[in-house]
Amino acid sequence: MKHHFFKALITSAVLATGAGTAATAAECIAPANPGGGWDFTCRQIGKIMFDIGAVDQPVQVTNMAGAGGGLAFSHVVNDQNDNADLIIAASSATTTRLAQNAYAGMTADQVRFVGAIGADPGVIVVAKDSPIQNLTDMVDMIKADPSSVAFAGGSAVGGFDHMKPLMILQKADFTDIKSIKYIGVDGGADAITQTVGGFTQAMTGDMSEVVGFVKSGEVRVIAVLTEERVPGFEDIPTAKEQGFDVVAVNWRGLYVPKGISDEKFEEWAGKLQQVADSDEWKAAMEANGLAPFTKVGGDFQSYVDGLIADINTMSKELGVIQ
Missing domain, CATH: 3.40.190.10 (Periplasmic binding protein-like II)
Structure with a gap:
């Protein structure tokens, strides 16, 4: 029932955005309405990718709000599993909800996490x-x-x-x-x-x-709770410095459909790394209060897997999930 409900909402969301772009143009799905963190991720990263020449056409942004990101996740898994031109905005909220089974039984291993390049x-x-x-x-x-x-x-x-x-x-x-x-x-x-x-x-x-x-x-x-001290707040020690190996940030990043090739996955990881290294992204982070947090490719997937496992275990212990 939930799947059919998601499908109906997806149809209306896509029609509402007029998503009929050229097949060669990349698309970024923001799983929320315009103005939020996921929308910022799609628009800023997509714009910079084009500005620095990482992609040869502007990245098209589709807003697909619903179910705290679950609507977009379902759409990607069920309908876009092999779309190599699709990226989806994600954050710590994405992994928390996946860890707590909030996406109608869907799991993190149904997509591939490309990377994060900034964090609160x-x-x-x-x-x-x-x-x-x-x-x-x-x-x-x-x-x-x-x-x-x-x-x-x-x-x-x-x-x-x-x-x-x-x-x-x-x-x-x-x-x-x-x-x-x-x-x-x-x-x-x-x-x-x-x-x-x-x-x-x-x-x-x-x-x-x-x-x-x-x-x-x-x-x-x-x-x-970062890998290194935060620029501008260098007097504040990290948890790791104090003997507690915890990195917990509200990261801004992307996932892609699971069915794309390893070559395409690495290509998206490379494009994201190019954005992370650009002066344009550094200016965007400063303007929006984000700190450097760059984990791309397999390194980021490992981080996400560990985070989801930890949150799932603690959520069960708290009684948040069964």
Whole structure:
């Protein structure tokens, strides 16, 4: 039933966009309405690919909102499995939903993840006067008394913000994740307010949500969840530096249909790498508050596979999924 529902929605979505472009022009599906993160990914990456000569025609963008990305995913798997001229915008939300079986039973191995070339870094934040100075302090407090540290985040229970501190605790061999207090609120600003006000001991979210509060001195970021320190915030240590090998970012990237050839997959990976290396993409990241995060080809697929496995396991432990 869900499949037929998706098919009906796909038909209307494609008709609405007037998708009848030249066969040789690449298409990028943004699984959301214009204006959001997936739309930004398609339009910026597609434009830069053409501007730098990675493709010889402008990339056509099709907006296909529905089911939190599930409509587009279903369309690609069922109807475009061997379309070598198709790329699809993706982010951390894509992998979280796949890990939690939110796409009507579809799985991540039904497509191929090409790469990510920018990200909003994950952060763990405390109030300016908090006794917690670093991740070790936080983990030690939780191990001594799991109820001593409550987190606020802008995603629902089981969402990506919730998962970030749990990933850190997992690396510290703490397994009783159901005992961790998490309050899901309406966005990062509300989560910061909870922490500044003393209602929670820490906030879990993205760098873009906390920059203003950091600059005003209301909070301290005790860890950024990236491979390397974030440009402009070099005084904030990574979780990896502190002994917790966790990379959790809201990455911006692409997947492609599974049925395309390895040669075509590598070709798309190369084009994405060209964008990542361009001055145009560096300017786009700076203008939109993204940090460098480049994983392309097989390296990125391995990262996605590991992330989905971790989130799936923790989601089951939390009771978010069966």
